[in-house]
Amino acid sequence: MLQGAPWLLAHRSMLKPNQPMKVSLYGHDYALWQDKNGQINCLPNVCPHMGAMLSEGWCVSQTDGSSTIACPFHALEFDHTGCTTLPGSQKRTLPQMQPLELIIQNDFIWSYGGYEPKIPVPNVLNEISENYEFIGHIADTSVETDLLTMLLNMHDYNHQNGTHRPLFKIQEVQFKSFIDNGHHSHAFYDMPIAPTGLWEKLKQPDLMVLPPILKAHLENYFPSLVIFHGDVPMAKIAQVHLFIPESKTHTRTYVLMYGIPKNPVFNLFKKTALKMAKVVVEQDADILSKIYPNTPQKIKLNNEVGMDWVRRNFESFPEIAEPNLSK
Template identity: 40%
Template sequence: MEAILPGAPWLIAHRSMLGINKPYKISLNGQDYVLWQNQQGEVFALDNICPHMQAPLSDGWICSDRGTIACPFHALEFDGQGRLHNADKVGSQPLLNSLELVIQDDCIWTYGGYSPKIPVPDLIAKVSSGMSFLGVAGEKSIHGTFLDSISINYDYNHQSGTHRDLFGIKANRIPVFEHDGYYAKVVQELEREDSTWNDILRNPVILTAPKTYTGTLEYAFPALTTFRTDFSLGEILQVHALYPETATQTKTFVLVYTQPKHPILQPLMGRFVLNAVATVIEQDTRAIETSYSRQPAKIRLPNEEIMFYAQKLYREWLNVL
């Protein structure tokens, strides 16, 4: 397939998603790769196809004493450079292509084999300073184009419909929208309906949400959307990552950080917040996957210039020098 946004940095995983000595498969722009992390914290990535009889290496295992990945068909072993290990001998030439990785603050990035067009953003380190990493939620492959998937993260009207059952938003104000190149910042003021007992039973974390609250969203196009807000239990930060698996399939996951007002509240925040984030992703996924093919809109809603800004960046990408 023709690569989507070639030269973009993609956040493909967090260290916590790999585990130790466990193969982890990703697809990026139509190519499958296998990632793994050894006990020393080194991370490797290779083409996921064994050069012998084309078995998926991600179905194999990691030989912890040698740090190699073993093919599930014939137990052939390959190191992080793609070289064959046979008994005590190491092949002189790689038989598999390795994927170049950039690791920053436990986040694993790649350009997918293309020359960098823009640097890996430092947004996560900036917005998560002083906060504790809670975990990953909402890891999912969405049947939808990357443009459709990214547009929903810049759509400031879908909360009233897509997430109505979860948050009950009745008013949505955008007092701030700033952008500079591939960076953007939005301040969003949300007002919720009164919660019913059914709302509380379905989503107990709603008890911690004020009737009116402010969220700050920052973007590093095309990979990241961050959302930070202050609830009664403490501050919550969500880092939404997106990357194109294929022309019609998009991968998403959310890194969640917290700063509880008291340490004893951390377990309570963790359980409810991760569940709520996963529900948001499920609702967004359904909205994308059930929509008909895009047609020119005959209705214009407030604040859509934010979404149009992202779509413009997407269309102009190939023209960037």
């Protein structure tokens, strides 16, 4: 599961103050919460008393603005260090849990899952947040598939006119180029949209915002994120897809959406953009549940260079695979 890679557990907007959120990484569950001061804490999700899930409990605010997390079974409260005060004796214990080390960059909550870092946290999201307006997050989903299969699907550019045909009416994928810079790559391709009449657009209003040809630019940072750079009449979009190996058999994915408005109707477009991203994730999750894993690939299509990039980096991690530029 590529131990030593950084994973974006959450965006700060996903954490409501003093409401625990369950996250999973490398086969371990954690309770993540933010106090009123904005401090973000993360403990193993199991109470050391009798094993209850802390994420099913609640947070208790302290006078200084910090908060503890309370076990839903016996209401034991644990601070961010994993210490609790025993009822009756009022004795404060030593830390009973090892907090998960987090790397907080602006609104981004990264973690190496307790492993030694082998590749750096990419700076691209900080750059996007400085230049784009944050629209929101959507489609936080745990998919029953391993990380490699998930990434191969995301970098399979030929699946756009199959899996996503119902949403975008894509007729074909016209692949342009792939730029391989090790753990950082770019893919460029065009996707002509099938002509639709007024009645069909009225039944599916999302089609009204699509240009005749979808020009895709995917910017990829192995292994945890794919950024779709889109340009539509109303806005310039950066749609960020995140991936987290929850376990050997489950991979979590979600989307962060950013935009640069071009005209005032952009505000009306925000919900449509989020809705489309949600459907994309749902369609990908659905198809991943309908394939037989480990099937020998007897047919190779053109333009599988993105999938090859994923396989090479998986095999060589953390070393950088030999670049295969613009093939």
